[in-house]
Amino acid sequence: MEEKRRYKAVIAGKEYTIVGKKSDQHMDAVVTILNHQLDQLIRLDGSLSKGDLAILMAVNAISDQLSKEHQIETLQAELDQLKAASSRDQRQGNDPAYPDRRMPNNFPNQSSNKQGQPSPAKRPHYQERLPLDSHPANQAGENSGQTAKTIRPNPTID
Numbered sequence: 001m002e003e004k005r006r007y008k009a010v011i012a013g014k015e016y017t018i019v020g021k022k023s024d025q026h027m028d029a030v031v032t033i034l035n036h037q038l039d040q041l042i043r044l045d046g047s048l049s050k051g052d053l054a055i056l057m058a059v060n061a062i063s064d065q066l067s068k069e070h071q072i073e074t075l076q077a078e079l080d081q082l083k084a085a086s087s088r089d090q091r092q093g094n095d096p097a098y099p100d101r102r103m104p105n106n107f108p109n110q111s112s113n114k115q116g117q118p119s120p121a122k123r124p125h126y127q128e129r130l131p132l133d134s135h136p137a138n139q140a141g142e143n144s145g146q147t148a149k150t151i152r153p154n155p156t157i158d
Contacts, residue, residue: 012038012050 007018007027011034018027037060041053048056 011035012053 002021004019004021005024007020007022007024009016009018009027009031011031020027022030034057037057038053041048041056
């Protein structure tokens with residue numbers, strides 16, 4: 001369980017001791033924003049009493065909280081919709097993260113070979129050579145300077 005902390009804050013020129021579980025960095029940010037907003041209210045109307053300032057700050061804080069809660073609910077609903085759509089696409093084999101992994105009847109530009117049979121989608125052949133020491137497992141210098149085998153995906157059957 002987290003311990004309660006004592007934090008000394010200067011708010012509107014008066015020192016307060018605040019007891020809570022938040023970090024000093026968090027409380028520093030709270031006090032900075034609070035003092036900034038109090039300064040703004042005082043500049044707008046210097047005749048406001050400390051009680052009026054406190055009420056206006058509370059109204060602002062609750063208004064901001066409600067706005068953030070609404071924003072969170074909206075984003076959560078959007079996230080839930082995206083998760084449902086992604087789950088639905090994965091069940092159908094149409095994962096938007098992997099557009100080239102569609103179900104066989106979804107292959108674009110499917111053509112037929114000389115015998116009239118459909119040809120599988122063509123994949124590129126890679127002839128790239130990678131240095132072995134670029135892999136973290138080989139950083140110790142064991143195979144330094146050597147190159148890896150040629151990387152080739154499965155050949156296309158025509």
